[in-house]
Amino acid sequence: MRSLPGLALPAALVLALVTPALPAAGEGPETSANLAAAATIRRIYDEALTSRAAYQNLTELVNRYPGRLSGSQHLTGAIDWAAATLRKLPLDRVATQPVMVPHWERGEPEAVSLAGPNGPVQLAAAALGGTIATPEGGISAEVVTVHTEAELNQLGAAGLRGKIVFIDAPMNPKTVTTGTAYGEAGWSRNRGPGLAARYGAVAALTRSLTLAQDDIPHTGNTSFAPGQPKLPAAALSWIAADRLAQALTANSHTQVTVALHGHWLPDAAAANLIGEIRGSEHPDQIILVGGHLDSWDIAPGANDDGAGVVQSIEVLRLFVATGIRPKHTLRCVLFVNEENGGRGGQAYAAQVRASGEKHLLAMETDNGSFQPRGFSLANINHDVGAKASRWLPLLAPYGIAFFADGSGGADVQPLAPLGIPVGELRPDSQLYFDYHHTRNDTLEHVNPRELALGAAALAAVTWLTDEQGL
């Protein structure tokens, strides 16, 4: 691309053409109140786009504390780092909420191999969180492939006892929003191994939940119902899953050997981190922005959810740096144990229920650092997405195109039953599951400007909620 005169239009101009004007009753976009709001939002974005603070914080967090799984020393280090980072802003209050978290460890690296004419062929695999170890030396058995949950149930104990089950349920590439495809294929990792265990399978292999056709396995949590049998289970990379499928097509009696070392330890001490700017008029009323500090053990956790952590911190820093004093208390909450238990989000909601603390809005950012596009919002009492849509003309110049009536993320969703509006930032979804829960979730897949645009979008909605209510 060369620069032609008029080649590039300002985003404001472009988006003005397509942005629905949904002003609040009696307030159109041209009122002086809206002009003042536009100017404040511009200040927030200017600060975000000219500061490297969020990216520098992410660099520190990811380089010092990769693999921040619940129970790990790196999670403890990350909690301490976050507390020190919040204190430096400075804020009116920094506090911790102690939370006991489950403690699962992968143990020695997993090994999955395929018997071949020239000896075993290694398959790239990652044990799933919550799974148990194989006996010393691994388990060797024939493989039964299933593609759907119905197929798994249909085979039942007669078809699965003593076998290794290969749950080959890829994410649907035709689905444009990858989060939807992830949700639809999620049973294969979430429930599939537990079902296979109940039918007497000796191990389970899943296809990684990704659309990236590479050799990187994606871990993630799997659940075994209380009192039901467990088994060793691992996710294969896309390429390894294809290789296994091909081998089984060629010879349905192909033997696979699985050696996993997952094990549980006693619950460990951890804590949610809380940082606050005290509201000037309604200090007892809270607007919350949060992300989660923990990550999978094998993942540096840059996008999941280092990005959300530093964006949540950045929202407070943007208020401090621009000198915008909020009327309500702005609270950043950095949750623990989102990945394999949700204890941080549950503990926070329990505290709110017990204390009766009033929250105007609780927003989460846990969908990666990519270009922000909109927000999902949910409230049990009314369509809060439609209400927030009156702000679109103010946010469209920055690429924010929707407030959808949807849900919050996993950490703020437990606040929804209390009647609190919950929401989450919705960035572009194409790249997130390429790196999700892998060793590839690295800093190089975070663009500093996209990260900053996400933080600014959260700060703008925070400020609009503070000024105008939701």
Next chain:
Amino acid sequence: MRSLPGLALPAALVLALVTPALPAAGEGPETSANLAAAATIRRIYDEALTSRAAYQNLTELVNRYPGRLSGSQHLTGAIDWAAATLRKLPLDRVATQPVMVPHWERGEPEAVSLAGPNGPVQLAAAALGGTIATPEGGISAEVVTVHTEAELNQLGAAGLRGKIVFIDAPMNPKTVTTGTAYGEAGWSRNRGPGLAARYGAVAALTRSLTLAQDDIPHTGNTSFAPGQPKLPAAALSWIAADRLAQALTANSHTQVTVALHGHWLPDAAAANLIGEIRGSEHPDQIILVGGHLDSWDIAPGANDDGAGVVQSIEVLRLFVATGIRPKHTLRCVLFVNEENGGRGGQAYAAQVRASGEKHLLAMETDNGSFQPRGFSLANINHDVGAKASRWLPLLAPYGIAFFADGSGGADVQPLAPLGIPVGELRPDSQLYFDYHHTRNDTLEHVNPRELALGAAALAAVTWLTDEQGL
């Protein structure tokens, strides 16, 4: 992120909330014609999202023919590759349009260094296209810094004669759409060196046109007016430009040595590539989609504009693969010499003017492979962007949010004076200038799904134009 029930909404649902409904007269989104259109567009996207054809083509083009500058053997190889690729589809017609192109070569790698107390410090630099060589051994001189074109003109010959001019005009980070910031800072590379030469400067250094704060220099073209003096000029990486600025702040007499080897050769033979699906009803009326085959010598050219080349080919393949027979002729044009002359685009427009060929629309894709967001459209006779906006309800499920009245890209813009509607695909802009015109413009910065979504968006608009006119 975990999968929560209802966490991820289908994009269709999300965007339906914010998409302005702008149906054509008498046709709302619910008519059977629109339902049929929605089904056809879904077929196009399904094919694009389940095929790897575009990404495989890009892999071949970039791996075999990186550095496809006009006059190079790699451009010749790329032209032959493109002809073979188009013939394989198969198409109704594949043809070449011979074009003579300017032939500039960088010569030996450039060297720019800063005199320091411990010897010279190398600065990462890339000679600008069109510049001349320094004398053997390089040029050493003191440096004068300018930040604006006005400042450059104000200093004039009195301030610049015998000096090396450092044109330090960074892209504005506050500008959300990076293409706009690129255009605004473009004078520093496009006109700055020529101006400096007229004022008697001995060499020019510019700050790379990027927002990436790294040590990778970005080349690009600079122009010297006919009959006016030329000089050696190079772009410094962001880090090198900062280093030079700091050195000059510490000691304004700091000497810099510049050794460049750019030189011109006689014009070379090249060709635009043309591939067609013949229209079933109006074969003499053309809808054009194109990108450019050439790239900068130092750049693999994955995003600029390998992506546009393979997307343009993919548009035709999507029609072939889905069996959708167009009424008008669909023409893919792969232009040459976009980067340093525009001869391909000019030759194509000259041929259209001479032959009187009727074009319904000429669209270009030359803004990278990133998530597509909308289109710029321009026509000298009417606001074609507003007219195309009636298609937004059909395209919103795929993330297309706007048709802006803007302009085409550099290759189709010469068709605009002929009254032909011209346009370009507008993907997300945050990452493009991180890699633009550098050795970092590699395949790893292209996501196969984003690439496919761009091709599908172009195909959908092509089909809508074919069916409904523009």
